[in-house]
Amino acid sequence: MNNKKRYPMPIPFGWYVVDYAADLKPGEVKSVRYFGQDQVLFRTTNGEVSMLDAYCPHLGAHLGHGGLVNGECIECPFHAWRWKADGKIGEIPYAKNIPQKAKDTQIFKYPTLERNNLIYAWYHPNGDQPHYDVETYPEISDPEWGDEFEKYEYEIKCHIQDMAENAVDAAHFMYVHGVVSYPEFEVRYDKQKRFFSQQANMETPRGVVKGKISGASNGPGDNFTKFEGICDTLLLGSTTPTENEEVITRFSFLQKKVNGEVPTGGVGAAIIADINKQVKEDIPVWENKKYASKPVLCDSDGPIAKFRKHFATFYTEYNEADAIEALKIDQ
Numbered sequence: 001m002n003n004k005k006r007y008p009m010p011i012p013f014g015w016y017v018v019d020y021a022a023d024l025k026p027g028e029v030k031s032v033r034y035f036g037q038d039q040v041l042f043r044t045t046n047g048e049v050s051m052l053d054a055y056c057p058h059l060g061a062h063l064g065h066g067g068l069v070n071g072e073c074i075e076c077p078f079h080a081w082r083w084k085a086d087g088k089i090g091e092i093p094y095a096k097n098i099p100q101k102a103k104d105t106q107i108f109k110y111p112t113l114e115r116n117n118l119i120y121a122w123y124h125p126n127g128d129q130p131h132y133d134v135e136t137y138p139e140i141s142d143p144e145w146g147d148e149f150e151k152y153e154y155e156i157k158c159h160i161q162d163m164a165e166n167a168v169d170a171a172h173f174m175y176v177h178g179v180v181s182y183p184e185f186e187v188r189y190d191k192q193k194r195f196f197s198q199q200a201n202m203e204t205p206r207g208v209v210k211g212k213i214s215g216a217s218n219g220p221g222d223n224f225t226k227f228e229g230i231c232d233t234l235l236l237g238s239t240t241p242t243e244n245e246e247v248i249t250r251f252s253f254l255q256k257k258v259n260g261e262v263p264t265g266g267v268g269a270a271i272i273a274d275i276n277k278q279v280k281e282d283i284p285v286w287e288n289k290k291y292a293s294k295p296v297l298c299d300s301d302g303p304i305a306k307f308r309k310h311f312a313t314f315y316t317e318y319n320e321a322d323a324i325e326a327l328k329i330d331q
Contacts, residue, residue, distance in 0.1 A: 007159040007245055007291045011035050012314035014125040014192075014219035017238035018051060018249055020151070021114050029074065031064025035123045036243050039110065040064035044072045049122050050085035051110040058102075060093050083107055090132070116140050116236065117149065118252070125316055132192045135218040138233045139254055146262040149252040150275055151235075157246050158286035160220055160239055161311050166282060167196065167217075168302045180221065185213075187303055189310050192219045220314050231268040232256035251276070 018034060018041060029042040031054065039053035040063040050199030054062050056076040062065075073082035073090040082090040087107035092098055109124040115134050122130045137147045156163070168187060185198035197214040215225035215235075223237040236252040255268050264267075297304065 005245065006289075007162065009159060009291075010119060010159055010315060011123065011127065011241045011244055012160065012220045012311070013122075013131070013134075013316065014221050015120045015122050015130065016221035016240040017118045018112075018121045018240065020149070020250075020252075021117050021119050022050075023051065024119060027069045029069060029126060030062060031062065034121070034242055036241070038062065038064070040067060040074065041119075042067075042069055042074050044085055046067055046072060047110055048072065048085050048121055049112050050074070050087075050112060050204075051088050051112050053108040056081060056083070056212070057107060058103050065139060065267050079233045085109075090107055110273060118236070118238065132219065133214075134278060135222060135224070136236065137224055145234070145256050146254045149240065150272060151253075152248045152285065154250040154251075154279060155242075155246070156249060156283055156286055157191045159245050159291065160241050160247050161288070161308075162291055163222065163239060163247065163249075163282075163286060163308055164217070164311065165304065167194075168304055185261075187306070189306070192313070194219065194307075220311065227271055230237070231258075231263055231266075231269050234267065249279070251279075 016034065018032060023040065024030065024043045025187070026043050026045055026047050026310065029040060032039050032041045032051070039051050040054045041049070041051045041212055043049050052063065052074070054064050056078065058076065058079060058081050058277055061076050061078035063074055063083070064222055068075045068077070075082045080093050081092070082088040087109040089098060089102045089105065098195060107147050108127065109128055113120050116137050117140060120134050127252075148303075185196055187194065187196045188194075194217045195214075196216070197212065212228045213225060214228070215223065217223040221238060221240055223239075225235045226239065227233040227235070232255065234254045236250075237252040238252065239246050239247050240250075253272050255263055257263075293303070
């Protein structure tokens with residue numbers, strides 16, 4: 001096995017999707033692994049979601065393997081120590097008194113929230129609290145749109161930044177995805193957000209339809225794309241690092257109702273199928289490429305330097321200034 005790192009970047013901080021809200025029921029416990037660390041994700045009896053570091057401070061048992069929700073606590077499978085959703089000790093059932101050291105101990109709790117029918121967790125390598133909020137997408141609660149996501153998941157061996165750079169790599173759309181013409185799009189940045197818009201001609205069973213593609217990223221892990229034209233489609237693209245060079249990408253689609261019904265088949269299905277086709281075309285490139293920190297670019301490669309400068313703001317230690325300076329083209 002080749003263990004050589006392909007990327008110099010660490011995992012960027014930000015909000016990341018760790019589950020679908022409906023897939024974590026009250027009383028349910030899941031062993032998960034994100035950001036190169038083990039966690040336990042659970043929902044208490046009253047419905048509170050918590051994601052804690054996985055290991056019990058008592059004698060090191062993994063709370064996600066055999067752990068149980070007991071009221072508002074998670075109970076360790078080893079000695080039944082009960083830890084509250086905030087990571088503090090709740091009860092030691094066989095102890096006459098809870099020792100002060102246990103009272104002073106707190107399992108690390110990831111800030112979590114539920115929004116857009118998703119569960120988000122905040123990651124920061126230094127344990128800092130969130131720097132920005134999670135976006136709200138109004139289509140999800142709009143009765144004119146579908147009620148449930150059409151969901152797809154991909155596990156990909158790639159760094160999250162290299163995947164995200166695809167969005168501004170204009171030329172690859174012709175040569176990897178076979179689009180007919182070079183895409184022209186606008187990109188702008190505002191604090192942690194990146195916005196883009198593009199006029200697009202979409203091939204459909206009814207012929208070529210003029211449409212619009214727009215979207216934004218809110219930090220590295222939370223993205224939306226909206227396709228407007230013959231069948232309005234919302235895509236929430238949620239990519240979460242599991243390891244430094246491995247991610248899980250969740251695609252959550254909603255489509256606008258037509259005559260009060262969610263479209264099935266036809267153009268709507270074709271749009272979703274084409275997006276998934278493009279990801280499957282990208283994966284072999286992502287999984288086998290090496291990050292080019294000082295790329296040799298031409299004048300139509302897309303605004304890669306601006307993208308990298310923006311993405312570098314989500315790192316606490318890694319600085320890509322030298323690589324940005326090496327890009328001689330005014331982007």
